[in-house]
Amino acid sequence: MTAVAGTTAPTGGQEPLDVAVVRKDFPILERTVRDGHRLVYLDSGATSQRPRPVMDAERAFLETSNAAVHRGAHQLSEEATDAYEDARARVAAFVGVDQDEVVFTKNATEGVNLVAYAMSNAATAGPEAHRFRVGPGDEIVVTELEHHANLVPWQQLCQRTGATLRWFGVTDEGRIDLSGLDELVTERTKVVAFSHLSNVTGAVGPVAPIVARAREVGALTVLDACQSVPHMAVDFHTLGVDFAVFSGHKMLGPTGVGVLYGRRELLAAMPPFISGGSMIEVVRMEGSTFAPPPQRFEAGVPMSSQVIGLGAAVDYLSALGMDRVAAHEHELAAAALAGLAEIDGVRIVGPTDMVDRGGVVAFVVDGVHAHDVGQVLDSLGVEVRVGHHCAWPLHRRMGVAATVRATFYVYNDRDDVRALLDAVREARRFFGVDTEPADAAGADGEGV
């Protein structure tokens, strides 16, 4: 595997994360679930929990400065706008980009849709938008491991415009298969959209070679960074992608806010998706002109306390240090992979070592459906995700209908890993698949 720019390997020599201290910031971890079990929250890949400083920041904003952002000249409006733009600056710095390259959206899904719809709107926009036009003969390239959010909007764009969707395959290990890179990404390619870190296999995507090839042929790159930005140091300028999306609620922030990063010159030329108030320059009955980015892409009164909360979340993560966060999750994921490898009948769906890999661990238990595994885990307080995790084509490719997925974050510790492993063993016992040889006829149900 080639070294991948933007990948954070655990660094030696630094102080490890003090999980006991971190955990005190998350009030939800004090509750118990399902008859008094310790809450073992291993579903941060779906949504993360929020620390007090994030909730405090939202509340403080609402209690002192709440007003419609970018409207009016009164004091509260000024304060609210300053707080909103200040949060934008901090979020931009967190991912190594400039303030005017950050567009706030409802979530990452909306960010992908914004680009995809702007591309269809380019058909009727001015000459400056020519780079975004797609039509018959053009190609959009995705990968087989994408979350539906980075797949369905591109399928839809192809349907609207007559462009053709093509995709990278996936290796048996659950990585993007680059073997056909030059044949797949060609002069016909308008967009290459792909994941930075798979939300199922945990594999870190080969950003550098894809970006290099896309530049060679003049295609735009769109990076789904939902599972990377919360978990490791990411710098979009260094990665060289044209667009990237991520969600606030997966990085200790609120729901209802996501981020679209776009290179400045591209955002400047891109037509709007949602139109209306605050995205305009001049409005006449005959027609309107639009504000420069990022306002052009933020029509209507924007979410404000959520943006303030996201600003507090990146402050919190920065204070922990993203290299330390990555090292911590790396250690937990490595322990989980090692522990699961020792349990008979458990198969990891994804790389089994920690090379170019994040803290997402998906697996199947032979003879027990993922839903049933999840139910036993839940009865013991271990909260994981089961199903296809919005990556149905990837599951089909890996030959499984559904997987159990554990994801680790800053508040998880070794006890959580132990609880996961114990619960998986219990699931095998409960469904009677732990006896050797497996009793296929199942005459004596050991389950109850």
Place this chain on the structure above:
Amino acid sequence: MKLDQMYQEIILDHYKNPHRRGLREPFEAEVHHVNPTCGDEVTLRVHLVGDGEDAVVGDVSYDAQGCSISQAAASVLTDLVVGRTVAEAFDKHAAFLELMQGRGQVEPDEDVLEDGIAFAGVARYPARVKCALLGWMAFKDAVARVAERQQGVGAR
């Protein structure tokens, strides 16, 4: 323990030894249903003998891929409806639906639902109700398609 309330022995028995599994002929309708949240799927065929509400369910055969709850529920379904009239089968369907959507507050009637009462515990877990209903919804859809076709023929 809550887990035992959900995974009643009856459910695990049906899961390990499913009744009437596999796809058979003859059949008048075949449907394919999926649970979009987890990707579980069932292909189900019904064979009806006779016409309209008096028609009798001659066979229900299925090929399903899914969790223990969905597999066991499909097995129990076949026990309850095969050999009964369509009207009786729909009564069973209504009773099972009421039980599953009752958030654990509905007291099931064993005379009507037989082994189906074992799913009362599943109804307490909203995320699993769709699993239990997968095969049942497929059955109703399949019977409706046969009925539509018969009416279509009758109208001509």
